[in-house]
Amino acid sequence: MSAVTDTETPLRRGGGLARHFGFWPVVTAIVLVLIVGLLLVPVANIVGVSLSAGAKTGSIFENYVNFFSERFYYQTLINSFWVSIWAMIFAVCLGVPAAYFVNRYEIWGRGFVRAAVVLTFVSPPFIGSYSWVVLFGRSGVLTQFFNSIGVSLPSIYGASGIIFVFTLQFFPFVFLLVSSGLKSIDQSVEDAARNLGSSEFRTFRTAIAPLLVPSITTSALLVFIASFTDLGTPIILGERFRVLPVLIYGEFVNEFGGRPVLASALSVLLLSVTTGALLLQRWLSARFSYATSAIRPLQVQEQPLGKRIAATAFVFLLIGFALLPLVNIVVSSFLQSNGPVLVASFTLDNYARILDRITLPLWNTLFYTTVATMLCAIIGTAIAYIIVRRPGPVSSLLDTVVMFSYAVPGIVLGVGLVVTYHEPPFALTGTAAIIILAYFIRRLPFSVRSSVSMLQQISRDTEDASINLGAGPGRTFAKITVPLLATAILSGALLTWSNTIRELSATLILQSGTTTTVAIEIFNEVVNGNFGLASALGTVLILLTFLPLVVLFTLLGKKEEALV
Amino acid sequence: MASTSVHIDQVTKRYGDSIAVDGVSLDIAKGEFFTLLGSSGCGKTTLLRIIAGFLKQTSGRILFGNSCIDDLAPQHRNTGMVFQSYAIFPHLSVVDNIAYGLRARGLKAAEVKQKVDTYLALTRLSHLGHRKPRELSGGQQQRVVLARAMVIEPDVLLMDEPLSNLDTEMRMHLRTEIRALQRKIGVTTIYVTHDQEEALLMSDRIAVMRGGRLEQVASPHDIYNKPSTRFVASFIGENNFLPAVHRGNAEAGFVRIELPGGQFTAKLRGELPQGALEAAFRPQDIELRPLDGDGDGLVGTLTDIQFLGGTVRYAIDLGGGHLVQVAGASRTGVMLPEIGTRHRLGLSPAAIALFAPEAA
Numbered sequence: 021m022s023a024v025t026d027t028e029t030p031l032r033r034g035g036g037l038a039r040h041f042g043f044w045p046v047v048t049a050i051v052l053v054l055i056v057g058l059l060l061v062p063v064a065n066i067v068g069v070s071l072s073a074g075a076k077t078g079s080i081f082e083n084y085v086n087f088f089s090e091r092f093y094y095q096t097l098i099n100s101f102w103v104s105i106w107a108m109i110f111a112v113c114l115g116v117p118a119a120y121f122v123n124r125y126e127i128w129g130r131g132f133v134r135a136a137v138v139l140t141f142v143s144p145p146f147i148g149s150y151s152w153v154v155l156f157g158r159s160g161v162l163t164q165f166f167n168s169i170g171v172s173l174p175s176i177y178g179a180s181g182i183i184f185v186f187t188l189q190f191f192p193f194v195f196l197l198v199s200s201g202l203k204s205i206d207q208s209v210e211d212a213a214r215n216l217g218s219s220e221f222r223t224f225r226t227a228i229a230p231l232l233v234p235s236i237t238t239s240a241l242l243v244f245i246a247s248f249t250d251l252g253t254p255i256i257l258g259e260r261f262r263v264l265p266v267l268i269y270g271e272f273v274n275e276f277g278g279r280p281v282l283a284s285a286l287s288v289l290l291l292s293v294t295t296g297a298l299l300l301q302r303w304l305s306a307r308f309s310y311a312t313s314a315i316r317p318l319q320v321q322e323q324p325l326g327k328r329i330a331a332t333a334f335v336f337l338l339i340g341f342a343l344l345p346l347v348n349i350v351v352s353s354f355l356q357s358n359g360p361v362l363v364a365s366f367t368l369d370n371y372a373r374i375l376d377r378i379t380l381p382l383w384n385t386l387f388y389t390t391v392a393t394m395l396c397a398i399i400g401t402a403i404a405y406i407i408v409r410r411p412g413p414v415s416s417l418l419d420t421v422v423m424f425s426y427a428v429p430g431i432v433l434g435v436g437l438v439v440t441y442h443e444p445p446f447a448l449t450g451t452a453a454i455i456i457l458a459y460f461i462r463r464l465p466f467s468v469r470s471s472v473s474m475l476q477q478i479s480r481d482t483e484d485a486s487i488n489l490g491a492g493p494g495r496t497f498a499k500i501t502v503p504l505l506a507t508a509i510l511s512g513a514l515l516t517w518s519n520t521i522r523e524l525s526a527t528l529i530l531q532s533g534t535t536t537t538v539a540i541e542i543f544n545e546v547v548n549g550n551f552g553l554a555s556a557l558g559t560v561l562i563l564l565t566f567l568p569l570v571v572l573f574t575l576l577g578k579k580e581e582a583l584v
Numbered sequence: 585m586a587s588t589s590v591h592i593d594q595v596t597k598r599y600g601d602s603i604a605v606d607g608v609s610l611d612i613a614k615g616e617f618f619t620l621l622g623s624s625g626c627g628k629t630t631l632l633r634i635i636a637g638f639l640k641q642t643s644g645r646i647l648f649g650n651s652c653i654d655d656l657a658p659q660h661r662n663t664g665m666v667f668q669s670y671a672i673f674p675h676l677s678v679v680d681n682i683a684y685g686l687r688a689r690g691l692k693a694a695e696v697k698q699k700v701d702t703y704l705a706l707t708r709l710s711h712l713g714h715r716k717p718r719e720l721s722g723g724q725q726q727r728v729v730l731a732r733a734m735v736i737e738p739d740v741l742l743m744d745e746p747l748s749n750l751d752t753e754m755r756m757h758l759r760t761e762i763r764a765l766q767r768k769i770g771v772t773t774i775y776v777t778h779d780q781e782e783a784l785l786m787s788d789r790i791a792v793m794r795g796g797r798l799e800q801v802a803s804p805h806d807i808y809n810k811p812s813t814r815f816v817a818s819f820i821g822e823n824n825f826l827p828a829v830h831r832g833n834a835e836a837g838f839v840r841i842e843l844p845g846g847q848f849t850a851k852l853r854g855e856l857p858q859g860a861l862e863a864a865f866r867p868q869d870i871e872l873r874p875l876d877g878d879g880d881g882l883v884g885t886l887t888d889i890q891f892l893g894g895t896v897r898y899a900i901d902l903g904g905g906h907l908v909q910v911a912g913a914s915r916t917g918v919m920l921p922e923i924g925t926r927h928r929l930g931l932s933p934a935a936i937a938l939f940a941p942e943a944a
């Protein structure tokens with residue numbers, strides 16, 4: 021009988037652990053350790069630290085009581101809600117019509133508009149903010165110009181400036197999700213309504229908008245979360261108007277190690293809000309999702325010339341405002357500067373000056389981003405495999421935790437990692453490792469999501485055939501699953517790369533002088549008022565962010581919607 | 585030859601409350617071409633995947649030869665499986681697809697090449713070795729996965745409806761090709777299909793499955809001619825069913841039964857079931873006779889004629905809601921009867937099978 025004898029020796033290969041426990045159980049255990057250690061334990065520690073008994077009352081809620089009884093503190097929470105809710109409302113009011121016009125009207129330059137939205141979306145928010153300062157700040161180029169002709173502009177600082185920048189920075193969430201929502205509506209829906217005598221606006225309001233509710237609510241909440249957790253913009257523009265992330269950063273950095281307790285309590289508050297928003301988003305999209313699948317998606321309509329021009333003007337005005345800070349960065353990187361004051365004469369000085377000081381941060385940035393991206397690609401694909409192919413309690417736990425990592429803001433993760441890993445045997449603070457691990461856990465969802473959706477389309481039979489031919493689970497994963505997922509893994513990696521390279525908030529908490537990154541350097545130059553240098557660095561960073569996306573869209577044929 | 589016999593001993597698979605395979609026992613001989621036949625959802629794939637090791641049975645044992653394989657992981661069972669969906673590796677060339685299992689076994693390159701070449705030739709794919717799967721037709725892809733499963737010299741070849749995705753012509757062609765190849769290699773084969781014609785044509789033996797259970801295990805000839813249950817009689821080929829009443833015994837081995845419209849003598853096959861009976865007889869076993877002759881026979885009115893060239897099908901209404909299908913040969917120069925005329929139906933005692941009616 022050969023069944024047993026044949027297979028004893030040549031087939032049983034592979035690592036000792038994997039041989040003993042099986043390949044996937046071992047991988048699952050590794051993944052769990054990473055996720056628990058990098059996400060759940062830090063979050064649990066923040067909660068724990070925030071509840072440590074206070075000196076005055078001895079109550080474990082003393083930190084929270086303090087927060088809600090001192091106006092200086094609780095005002096930041098109100099401020100955060102204030103700017104985030106307004107940014108959300110404005111982003112929806114601008115993003116929905118823009119998406120509708122671009123997808124339904126024959127506006128001119130549609131391809132350019134799409135590219136511009138993507139560029140806006142992926143550019144680092146803090147670059148946008150300081151670019152507005154360069155233009156409209158106290159000594160801004162345009163402020164001075166308008167002053168000279170006797171017009172005084174509204175201030176770019178404070179709440180209104182932050183809302184303005186957030187709106188322009190985050191309306192692409194709405195634009196992209198509503199665009200894909202529109203594409204899933206069948207033309208017959210509109211035809212039926214128009215046939216019954218509805219006007220265009222009435223048709224939109226009664227027949228199309230209800231089907232867009234899931235896209236609109238999801239994107240609105242994403243705008244809210246992004247605004248609520250952003251650190252760079254309110255630091256640059258906020259001045260005396262302080263929001264919650266700025267307070268956390270201040271408490272944490274001012275007295276490093278001194279008041280992590282308060283910073284932790286603030287982080288828990290921030291995390292509660294984002295988690296709540298995410299849960300609300302899931303509930304809303306489950307509640308309002310219609311299983312529509314468009315056989316013939318909504319078509320571009322012919323419009324009278326007047327409408328066409330008006331729609332094009334609206335879209336280009338919006339895009340113009342959104343792109344202005346980026347154009348400004350690139351232009352001003354070639355201008356001579358004297359501190360915050362730019363002079364209108366061309367120079368390569370800024371680039372010459374960053375060359376010698378960019379080496380370390382650039383190298384760090386590329387190294388951290390690359391390693392984190394590779395980790396995300398490998399571990400993310402393994403997690404995707406476990407979620408799709410090995411359903412069970414562990415698998416749904418992984419699914420939930422990966423979703424949860426969306427909700428953990430960078431600054432909270434940073435605080436959590438420092439609180440958790442500042443003492444031996446895991447004294448990682450100040451090392452490159454902790455930054456890489458932070459990037460990894462923060463950007464993991466991109467890889468997981470990309471591989472999950474592809475894996476669901478691949479028949480399990482292909483992998484079973486490999487096992488059946490004697491290949492074992494590890495070899496099957498490497499030789500069959502990974503090659504079949506290649507494009508999904510690559511596009512997940514490109515998204516990870518482009519989102520990681522501009523990371524600011526976690527890095528601000530975690531970096532030490534030697535582990536600085538390009539984003540940190542830009543931030544420092546801005547804070548120090550060296551706008552020429554900041555612009556040159558910013559231009560480099562925008563290029564590094566945008567290049568992988570060019571590959572994603574051209575070579576891999578992805579649509580812009582993949583970004584959200 | 586690596587081939588082996590397979591013994592399935594009281595294998596059951598439950599999914600919660602539902603039961604996909606229910607106490608199946610089978611002994612499959614070395615080198616046999618054995619077919620699991622049944623309609624969709626009867627548990628064929630489940631049983632096959634249990635044998636391959638992708639599913640674990642709830643209870644029961646499986647032996648290859650005389651060693652139990654229940655604790656062997658699927659990659660160590662040395663079965664060659666052909667999937668309904670082909671499951672060809674789309675990123676590998678034909679040669680690399682076929683070599684996959686050999687390389688997993690750590691064979692040397694020269695040995696791999698020699699075996700792959702042999703099977704490329706056997707499946708007539710030699711000229712396509714370096715193509716990618718997407719450049720092959722469905723039939724060619726099916727031959728690649730067949731070669732891929734056979735080249736590892738499996739103990740058992742498992743095929744799950746391998747032809748169901750092909751067009752009729754290719755299906756006809758590959759049936760004979762698979763069978764010829766299997767004879768040549770001599771590998772024990774368990775073949776799953778819902779197509780009875782395929783099963784009858786290819787198999788040494790057939791197991792008819794229903795609701796997770798085995799209905800009958802027999803040669804194609806016996807499955808068709810001696811169905812042991814009413815289900816098999818209705819599932820394989822075509823049968824007329826009429827309620828019957830036992831009216832006493834005739835000479836040894838024969839009974840008298842009454843059908844709606846007349847009495848018959850039927851040959852006994854084994855035990856006569858207790859209680860109510862149903863008589864089954866195939867359309868081609870009925871002779872249409874003119875009304876004037878006498879003797880046994882049901883009388884009915886011809887209500888429909890379907891002329892199919894070589895055969896003619898008649899629908900006879902016996903009254904009382906009983907319709908009988910009759911198939912006859914069409915002979916040159918013989919006139920077809922007219923619709924509305926009455927006929928007597930002749931049946932030989934051996935053509936009638938008696939069953940207990942299906943529990944509703």
Ligand SMILES: Nc1ncnc2c1ncn2[C@@H]1O[C@H](COP(=O)(O)OP(=O)(O)O)[C@@H](O)[C@H]1O
Binds near residue numbers: 602604625629
């Ligand atoms: N994973 C599963 N969970 C629950 N029921 C299943 C599962 N897989 C198969 N079944 C049920 O088991 C029965 C047999 O399925 P299957 O073996 O695929 O049938 P066949 O291959 O004969 O069409 C079906 O009723 C099917 O619904």
Ligand SMILES: [Mg+2]
Binds near residue numbers: 630
């Ligand atoms: Mg099946």
